[in-house]
Amino acid sequence: xxxxxxxxxxxxxxxxxxxxxxxxxxxxxxxxxxxxxxxxxxxxxxxxxxxxxxxxxxxxxxxxxxxxxxxxxxxxxxxxxxxxxxxxxxxxxxxxxxxxxxxxxxxxxxxxxxxxxxxxxxxxxxxxxxxxxxxxxxxxxxxxxxxxxxxxxxxxxxxxxxxxxxxxxxxxxxxxxxxxxxxxxxxxxxxxxxxxxxxxxxxxxxxxxxxxxxxxxxxxxxxxxxxxxxxxxxxxxxxxxxxxxxxxxxx
Amino acid sequence: xxxxxxxxxxxxxxxxxxxxxxxxxxxxxxxxxxxxxxxxxxxxxxxxxxxxxxxxxxxxxxxxxxxxxxxxxxxxxxxxxxxxxxxxxxxxxxxxxxxxxxxxxxxxxxxxxxxxxxxxxxxxxxxxxxxxxxxxxxxxxxxxxxxxxxxxxxxxxxxxxxxxxxxxxxxxxxxxxxxxxxxxxxxxxxxxxxxxxxxxxxxxxxxxxxxxxxxxxxxxxxxxxxxxxxxxxxxxxxxxxxxxxxxxxxxxxxxxxxxxxxxxxxxxxxxxxxxxxxxxxxxxxxxxxxxxxxxxxxxxxxxxxxxxxxxxxxxxxxxxxxxxxxxxxxxxxxxxxxxxxxxxxxxxxxxxxxxxxxxxxxxxxxxxxxxxxxxxxxxxxxxxxxxxxxxxxxxxxxxxxxxxxxxxxxxxxxxxxxxxxxxxxxxxxx
Ligand SMILES: [Zn+2]
Numbered sequence: 001x002x003x004x005x006x007x008x009x010x011x012x013x014x015x016x017x018x019x020x021x022x023x024x025x026x027x028x029x030x031x032x033x034x035x036x037x038x039x040x041x042x043x044x045x046x047x048x049x050x051x052x053x054x055x056x057x058x059x060x061x062x063x064x065x066x067x068x069x070x071x072x073x074x075x076x077x078x079x080x081x082x083x084x085x086x087x088x089x090x091x092x093x094x095x096x097x098x099x100x101x102x103x104x105x106x107x108x109x110x111x112x113x114x115x116x117x118x119x120x121x122x123x124x125x126x127x128x129x130x131x132x133x134x135x136x137x138x139x140x141x142x143x144x145x146x147x148x149x150x151x152x153x154x155x156x157x158x159x160x161x162x163x164x165x166x167x168x169x170x171x172x173x174x175x176x177x178x179x180x181x182x183x184x185x186x187x188x189x190x191x192x193x194x195x196x197x198x199x200x201x202x203x204x205x206x207x208x209x210x211x212x213x214x215x216x217x218x219x220x221x222x223x224x225x226x227x228x229x230x231x232x233x234x235x236x237x238x239x240x241x242x243x244x245x246x247x248x249x250x251x
Numbered sequence: 252x253x254x255x256x257x258x259x260x261x262x263x264x265x266x267x268x269x270x271x272x273x274x275x276x277x278x279x280x281x282x283x284x285x286x287x288x289x290x291x292x293x294x295x296x297x298x299x300x301x302x303x304x305x306x307x308x309x310x311x312x313x314x315x316x317x318x319x320x321x322x323x324x325x326x327x328x329x330x331x332x333x334x335x336x337x338x339x340x341x342x343x344x345x346x347x348x349x350x351x352x353x354x355x356x357x358x359x360x361x362x363x364x365x366x367x368x369x370x371x372x373x374x375x376x377x378x379x380x381x382x383x384x385x386x387x388x389x390x391x392x393x394x395x396x397x398x399x400x401x402x403x404x405x406x407x408x409x410x411x412x413x414x415x416x417x418x419x420x421x422x423x424x425x426x427x428x429x430x431x432x433x434x435x436x437x438x439x440x441x442x443x444x445x446x447x448x449x450x451x452x453x454x455x456x457x458x459x460x461x462x463x464x465x466x467x468x469x470x471x472x473x474x475x476x477x478x479x480x481x482x483x484x485x486x487x488x489x490x491x492x493x494x495x496x497x498x499x500x501x502x503x504x505x506x507x508x509x510x511x512x513x514x515x516x517x518x519x520x521x522x523x524x525x526x527x528x529x530x531x532x533x534x535x536x537x538x539x540x541x542x543x544x545x546x547x548x549x550x551x552x553x554x555x556x557x558x559x560x561x562x563x564x565x566x567x568x569x570x571x572x573x574x575x576x577x578x579x580x581x582x583x584x585x586x587x588x589x590x591x592x593x594x595x596x597x598x599x600x601x602x603x604x605x606x607x608x609x610x611x612x613x614x615x616x617x618x619x620x621x622x623x624x625x626x627x628x629x630x631x632x633x634x635x636x637x638x639x640x641x642x643x644x645x646x647x648x649x650x651x652x653x654x655x656x657x658x659x660x661x662x663x664x665x666x667x668x669x670x671x672x673x674x675x676x677x678x679x680x681x
Contacts, residue, residue: 013453013461017391022612022640029640046461061399064454130606155607204609209636236639236647240632 003223005031005038008052010078010094011045014068018157020058020091022206023215027054027089030215034230036223049077054087054222057094059157059204062105069097072113082115087197087221089214091207095192095200096120096160103160116200117167118180118193120160125186127159131248132177132203134191140171141194143217144228151175152191153210153244154203161186162202168195176248178202197221210244212237257301264295265302268355284340284356288348291355299347302354303363303379306338307528309521310375312367312407313387313429314400315447315573317345319506320387320514320521321366322549327522327539328362330531338363346371347378361529369403373410376418382526384411384436385421385517387444389428390451391610392570400428404456407432421521423513424483427452427462427471431478442520443486443493444513447579448572450613485520485536487512492540502540505547508580515543551678558680559652561659563595563667567674569604571613577668578618593658593665594619597628597651597673604671608633616641627654628673651677 009024024040031038043049045068055078060068072078082088088098096102099118101109107122136149143149152172161181164170170180171192179191179202192201199218201207208215212234220229257265268291291298309328311321325337338357340349345366354363367375369389376384386407389400411420412435422433424441428451433439446452455462460475472479486493487509491501504515519539527533534542548554555564568574585591600608608630616638624645626634631654635647648654651673658665669677 013450016450016613018607019609019612022609022637025612026640029642061401063401063459067454067459155609157607204607205633206609206612209612209633209640236632236635239647240636243632 003036005036005054005219005222006041006050006052007031007038007054007056007222008041008043008050010043010049010055010057011068011071012042012058014045014064015058015060015094017061018059018092018204018206020056020094020204020206023058023089023091023208024056026206026208026212026215027056027219030212030232031219033232036219045071049075051077051081052086054218055081055089057088057090057098059092059094061093065093065097065102066104066110068093069102069110069112072097073111079113079115082196082198085197085224087218088115088199089208089218090116090198090200092156092158092202092204095202096162098198098200099162099193100165115198116193116195117165118162118200119165120162123159123161123181123186127157128178128181128202129157130155130177131244132156132179132191133175133245133248134172134177134179135175136172137170139169141217143213144220144225146213149213149217150211150241151245152201152203152207152214153241153248154201154205154207156202157204158202162193164190164193168193171199171201209237210241260295261298261301264291264298265355267291267294268352284352285344285346285348287355288344288351291351292348299351299354299375300378302351306354306361306363307526308363308365308379308381309383309385309525310365310367310372310379310381311385311387311521312369312372313385313423314369314390314392314570315576316387316510316514316517317366319511319549319552320385320518321364323515323518323543323546324385324521325364326546327518327534327542328364328525328528328531329542330534331542336360336362336529340366347374350375350379362531370406373406376410376414381418383419383421383521383524385521386423386429386433387514387517388423388426388446388448388572389432390448390570390572391613392605400451401454401456404428404432408435411436417526419524421517421524423517424481424486425471427473427478428456430481431456434478434481439481440485440520440524441481441483442517443483444517445487445509447510447576450571485516487516492516492536494536500537503544505545506549507553508576508583510576510579515540518543551674554678555664556678556680558677559656559659561655562664563655563659563677564664565674565678566666566668567671568668569671571610574614574668578615581666582618591622592663593623593625593661595625595627595651595654595658595665595667596634597654597667597669597677598626598631598634599629599670599673600633601629601672604673611637616643619643623658625654625658627651628669
């Protein structure tokens with residue numbers, strides 16, 4: 001029997017500012033190349049959110065971020081799907097709104113979805129803009145058949161500082177860049193967070209273009225966890241990763 | 252205004268512009284225009300306003316098409332057979348230092364046409380009191396530097412709200428963000444110039460509602476406030492220009508692509524709306540269209556250069572809207588029977604390009620499937636991964652010169668699409 005997979009890009013009309021729509025496209029292709037019957041749905045914010053196996057939430061501006069959070073809370077589908085085991089990749093503004101609270105344009109706290117135990121506040125220092133290199137923690141999840149996630153690479157662009165609570169775990173330790181900004185004085189310490197099948201990160205790139213192992217982790221989760229994913233020819237991704245890792249910190 | 256009419260501080264500042272320009276030209280550092288303008292503004296911060304006094308100034312801004320439209324507007328304001336007497340920043344130095352340099356370089360010009368970076372429109376409007384402001388379009392560009400396109404629209408709106416009828420705004424009625432900003436002005440000529448990229452305008456800039464385009468017809472409207480496409484004085488039709496929603500007149504444009512027909516129409520309407528300058532009356536729309544019909548190349552865009560024995564047609568695309576417009580052009584040409592030559596795509600992510608090339612994923616490269624593509628530029632590896640997921644066959648070559656040779660192996664000419672610094676380097680043969 002062919003495995004089936006419904007991938008949903010959440011509200012590209014509100015959250016699509018940083019090329020993060022690419023994450024959905026990458027997941028769909030990596031599934032299709034393995035013979036998995038994957039459908040990719042662009043879910044507009046004026047319709048009920050469809051049920052899916054894997055959701056991608058992208059980055060966006062302050063106003064649309066607040067509207068997206070309110071819509072998703074009122075809609076309820078995403079929380080119900082996650083409770084049933086659906087996987088989520090949430091990036092930047094999307095990462096912030098999957099947490100407990102995040103700041104609006106004026107800095108006031110807005111309720112998030114609470115899918116990740118993280119809380120974001122407005123940073124006091126400079127906006128975090130630039131290349132990020134972060135080493136996954138030993139406790140971080142691992143794609144089936146692999147010993148952990150390889151080093152993460154991406155580009156960040158955010159003002160918020162995110163604290164990871166006891167109900168979630170940081171995804172990685174920052175080697176270069178800012179990430180969550182949860183170090184002393186809003187400096188670098190950890191990057192991203194995860195719990196269950198939900199991953200949040202500040203990394204653009206989009207993140208899955210530069211970290212195909214993370215894409216395969218999400219696909220594995222969405223397929224039920226025990227489906228062996230055959231390896232793909234990722235030489236071009238590896239060349240991009242090698243170049244980005246060697247360049248980070250040189251500018 | 253002549254130098255003699257300026258105060259001593261401004262005369263000193265103008266002198267500094269000239270000295271700095273000469274020095275940086277001798278040192279071989281670019282055209283020197285920006286360095287000189289910066290030196291002048293440091294001595295006299297009001298230099299731009301003083302240099303603009305007594306001149307008619309037209310301003311052109313927008314995310315895409317600024318340089319082309321500026322150049323076409325200069326042509327449209329220049330009567331056939333007469334020498335150009337218009338001050339303009341043709342080098343694309345579109346911030347105040349570049350504007351100062353342009354005005355200093357043409358002390359006798361009673362008319363100026365200035366291309367303005369979107370973020371500097373408010374300052375230019377305040378400093379130069381323009382008779383015409385051309386607003387082309389607004390979409391995402393260089394995300395690590397210009398954070399929110401809606402903030403730009405708000406700044407435009409504020410800048411125009413203070414202007415009386417002496418400033419005519421020529422605005423693209425098909426762009427909701429432009430419409431939102433231009434609505435605040437007293438005098439507006441609405442032009443239906445089309446919109447390549449609608450993704451940034453889905454949220455209503457006025458009320459946060461939703462802008463709908465599916466209501467039938469070519470229009471758009473917000474579903475929760477009164478922001479909607481205004482009736483136009485001129486709009487692109489299949490075979491020309493539709494005037495006041497009725498009669499269609501012919502339009503000939505040598506520059507390729509629908510987006511250049513849009514630039515040409517915006518320039519022609521702006522020329523017709525301008526005030527007389529230096530005894531030269533504004534052309535009629537028909538005269539303006541005739542003057543720009545034969546322009547075939549602007550600042551190297553669409554020009555053919557020979558590099559390493561290969562003839563390459565150079566096309567510039569800086570952001571998703573710009574890339575989409577060029578892909579539209581390639582489709583148009585393929586439909587009209589032009590053979591599709593090998594394609595070189597060159598992408599950098601230097602400071603002038605923006606350091607984050609994530610926008611590659613907003614460009615519908617899937618449309619290149621079936622073409623022969625060579626990826627090059629500083630960020631060719633990002634591009635290669637993007638093309639892999641778009642299922643476009645490609646080879647990757649980090650060196651642009653060698654990429655051109657590869658693409659030209661078959662002996663014919665090649666098409667090149669490059670973003671800002673990659674385009675500049677190819678054009679200058681670096
Ligand atoms: Zn509205």
